[in-house]
Amino acid sequence: MRQVAVLGIGQTKVDEHWDKALKELVLEAAFAALQEAGIDRPDTLYVGNMLSPIVSGQNHLGTLAADWLGLRGIEAAKVEAACGSGAAAFRAGLMAVASGEADSALVIGAEKMSDRAGHDVTAALATAADADYEVDQGVSFVGLNALVMRRYMHEYGWKHVDFAPFSINAHANALHNPFARLHEAITLEKFEKSSMVATPINLLDASPTGDGAAAMILVPAERVYSLPGRRKIIVAGSASATDRLAIHSRSDPLWLTAAYASAQKAYQMAGISPAEVDVFELHDAFSIMTALSLEACGFAERGQGPRLGLEGATAIGGKIPVCTRGGLKARGHPVGATGMYQLVEVVQQLRGECGKTQVEGARIGLAQNIGGSGATILTHVLQAV
């Protein structure tokens, strides 16, 4: 398997894009990545997307993207793994280049959610759960996460306010990311007084959805070493793992087995330990997920995730900065696109392009994308070389 590098990135602002179709978001992000890479025509194209068949009446999104990008003829497909679709598409592109089947891959994560009312989107998101045995019971994803968070607080003795630093950090970092959906600093007081969504999860524990697309060009690493200019970024580790789809089928609802498994495999492939990770873009769909991801990836003992937030370790300048561009919480969570946003943001960090939220000297970055309630988890290690 040959080494793969990132040659270009692109992204749109995450927002309610009432004036743009899904395909226009795709084009904006993809053209930016192609232009930065100086590539007219990649060999293959993968789109990560979850909801377009339901929300936009659009399947066949890979070929639609190739068509509208003027790339008639190239290979194209869509990859779907619920909210893990973005990183799953990235991994497909990675294997296409690693296997030698393609010498360049355009990977795009794209989602348009604003075209439907909120309750329709909630129902569409529930298609990530087992339609026969979970969805029919009426539980939504925020409901499932609320059950997990309540159990976690009970088991380990944390109070709801102990999760506040995660959200405050995400909002603070998003202020400096022009592509983030929310540009609004929040305080501890605001966090505590925020509207309840599904107890104990309030509005500031939960990430906003949105419309957006993020893209990347992957090429064999040997092609970038000789290039002048910006730092070279290689994909040092990549792994995907699954768990039982339903939380009620797992022996322990408070441990992300698939996060642990995919992180261990990615670390091993990259030849690193968690201590060497400089920046971690994690999947903070809800604040409880930040704690669980930090624990499963080896940054905190079990049940001790919130401590990292309270001690400032997850802020810029801390031991393990997370959500440095706002995370799902404040950059926004356009579900099938999120995994690609995380990877693009890690590249920005490793290139040193993050201005006021730059992690100084960042050389190794981790991105972790989650589909469903921890059922599909993809972990990637990117490295500046």
Add this chain to the structure above:
Amino acid sequence: MRQVAVLGIGQTKVDEHWDKALKELVLEAAFAALQEAGIDRPDTLYVGNMLSPIVSGQNHLGTLAADWLGLRGIEAAKVEAACGSGAAAFRAGLMAVASGEADSALVIGAEKMSDRAGHDVTAALATAADADYEVDQGVSFVGLNALVMRRYMHEYGWKHVDFAPFSINAHANALHNPFARLHEAITLEKFEKSSMVATPINLLDASPTGDGAAAMILVPAERVYSLPGRRKIIVAGSASATDRLAIHSRSDPLWLTAAYASAQKAYQMAGISPAEVDVFELHDAFSIMTALSLEACGFAERGQGPRLGLEGATAIGGKIPVCTRGGLKARGHPVGATGMYQLVEVVQQLRGECGKTQVEGARIGLAQNIGGSGATILTHVLQAV
């Protein structure tokens, strides 16, 4: 890129499976393939599926399949390329093994269409077309194919009845395939008197949809060479190409550019010419597509596809036998599963397991799967070694 071989296959009958959920069809086909391969736990799993988000309210089908198969933990994702989803998933599995990322891949094509009324399914199938610029005009897939067929008949002087041999052959072959949906021989008279669907396409030009799943285990080729027993099948060629999504955007609606491009690439990879192909499982969603595929893949001159049917070349014993297990026309067309059925059927031919429709001495088989109206076309060459 290392060579990849087929270690096991499985399939369900294509039918209206009122008593089985989508996941049960997945399990039936996958367990059969795993059992035949003698593998308990593959490294990765890809599901090709088009309609489950719309028809079954189910996304996240890769991980759902892994969960229900008892394969908790393994990598899993869904791949979608409209009716080309099956072969697109196969190609993802192929690259996972070829790249060295996985030492075994379970690939499944699965579709459940009977749970919705016919007009709902027609609308769901239309999501393969551009939602903004084709679907909104009200054209259905049979309507698009009818326009192409009429133009073809006009350009090249064929009569509707000249397409009859394709459908008669498919139905005749399906009689001997227990997994086929239709077990009913048809005559020329029956073909001519069949109900009109969208002129000139009548019911016997069109393939029936259905529910079904087909599966395959892929492993590095070095692993099969030393095995006793049945003939070894390797994936000798694999390619995917696209065209403009809408037929109205193409310079020539009567030429399958993506079929030509992907077939040429697959032939080159396998080091073969069309003359060496012993059996061809093509994508006869409508009889006109049989003609166009035969032409684009190098078996007939432009506009001369129907001649192969009329001369008996496409029947068992002919120069280029097609639809040897019934094709889409009579085996049935469970859309996202079809590509995997074709590949499974080619394996059966190369192993010599096809009884009365066995192509004697078949060593090289071609499978071609089409998404949309020729927009995404995947061509695979399998070879007995």
